[in-house]
Amino acid sequence: MTIDLHADPITLTAALVDIPSVSQGEAAITDRVERALREQTTGFEVLRHGNVVLARTNRGLPTRVILAGHLDTVPIADNVPGHFAVGPAGERVLYGCGSVDMKSGNAVFLHLAATVAEPMHDLTLIFYDCEEIAAEFNGLGHIERDHPSWLAGDLAVLGEPSGGWIEAGCQGTLRVRLSTSGVRAHSARAWLGDNAIHRLAPILQRLADYRAREVDIDGCVYREGLSGVRVSGGVAGNVVPDLAEIDVNFRFAPDRTVDQAVDHVREVFAGLDISFEVFDFAPGALPGLTAPAAKDLVASVHRHGGGGVRAKFGWTDVSRFAARGIPAVNFGPGDPNLAHKRDEHVPVHQITDVTAILRNYLTGAAR
Template sequence: MKLLENLLWLCKIPSPSGEERLLADELDQRLAALPLASSLRRYGNSLVAPLSRGSGGPRVLLVGQLDVANPGQRGGARVENNRVLGAGAAEKSGLCLMLDVVERRPPVRADITLVFHARGECGFDGSELRLVMARDAELRDADFALVLKPTDNKLQLGSGGSTHATLAFAGRTAHSGLPGAGVNAIHKFARVLSHLAAFEPVPDVVDGLTWYETMSVTSAHGGRAGSVVPDQLEVNVHHTFGPSTDSHTSQERLMALVDRVGAVRFEELSEPAPPNRRHALIAALEQSGVQGVEARQTWTEVAGFAALQIPAVNLGPGAERTMHAQNEVTEIAELERAQAILDRWFASMT
């Protein structure tokens, strides 16, 4: 089975984030030997393969990342109980489908371009996908992007927004046996912490899909010594939200949370993406055999494409729950199902 062979071949080549050159070189050679609509283009360790042109149909990008997140993932993958297990087994399942499309060339009335990009686990700002989109003008004219991520073949629409903020609390040192002589920065955070601990996820329903607004403390750094009242504390808060909220509103909510007790420094702002469920290509994909439709709660490249006014979705055969794990998993049956989903979707464009 060529699909399985391709996935095992991809997993055999190590590609932790930032170390994708070997896999990019191998793919470069393999794609260069196949018939393309125009020359293969390379940006750093990312590749753009124009598969078809002049169809008169929509301009569609198939997008997959070369890297895996877990630095301990090495040694390739293996087949056990009709599953592919190991380094990249889920993350690279999308690349496997992209190779399959290039090699089989299923009939489709669309201008298809494949984008194999490096540093996919580094966020849109750190990903080479951003560089590729900035340097390749043709890609920015795309009508749609299918981002092949592990989703258990569920069609994931939209993308949650995300804000990382550092909350800073200042105090005054004193001996901890005489706390009244100082101001305890950690105690100043107590009111804010009680609010965060009591925060219940708030639903945001768009196009029949539900996102949840959450706030979580993810790290805290402060204090000096066991007998010193702390004069400083910095806390990272991660605020996630659905398409009805934007980063400006997120910033306002975090500033209101701190009020005048502390200061806020915004570290990372990621806008959400709408689900676009009524878009013709998304509606057709929903009818092509996917295993359900759901809201994408966390940030994904779909939001980066939305910023470029390109509708996009996430879909792929890999087991989402195993992403970043030591043993990623893709069921062989789901790999075959994904191939059939793409074939039916392509047929709907003819």
């Protein structure tokens, strides 16, 4: 099956949805994207690296914009192939796995690559695999390692679902494991032991009492959160346990580094008799909206009726670009709250709207 990049991006989205591409099963969709970019665009250098497709122009323009999106989806839930229907609000929508996260965003980027004849920026397109699973498999991470020159640019736009809003930057994430120890005993003689589960009580109290910080950066308000996300303990129904654990997730505003986030969590639980292990983290990304290329995108959104600008609370791959000093935003069709759901669906007007906004931005019409 050939995908037509010159087709309406709504039709192109439907074609992409109908190509199953669960994480680590992206070969078929990657083949079609690569072939389409080679055959249906002009002026692009195209590179295939595993199940990542990269394409870039080299027109010698003063700025370069990166359009990046992941090709993989979560496991299919009886929602491929997709279908059109009338949505809950009476609008026309496209249902299907990946319709929100993020084949509609990819369709917009592919369509623009084929139809924007005279962009005012050089363009780099990156379509990558394995975003939905462990970071070690992430195709964008492999490009960072093997082809870092392809990640150079003045602004990166990730097609993550944002409902047509610019969701700037992202929050960082940190997970720590707090462990308590006690003395094992028969529960009939509980006084001979020291219950490790009971020792979790002060940890839980501090989590309940925690008040999240709100931070305004470039007009985007990030709200932090500290949450217990997993509790483990117990040996048998008649044993006082000698070990209990609780995993705590800290979502932190991008004005903190990972080290500062770790220090903050240590402070929250200071003075408790616990062990403290950091086992997962990823830095946040500052919004970078003061960069000239980002300002022009914001102007295009405002001029052409987009949703505006707000903070991104979750973590996305914009963090990888921010770590390289490149301003990065999330901007795509679809409600992120519908991502990964069985009834995942995108209002088709959002695909059209995002396409129009980005076309005006890339051609300079927003000015």
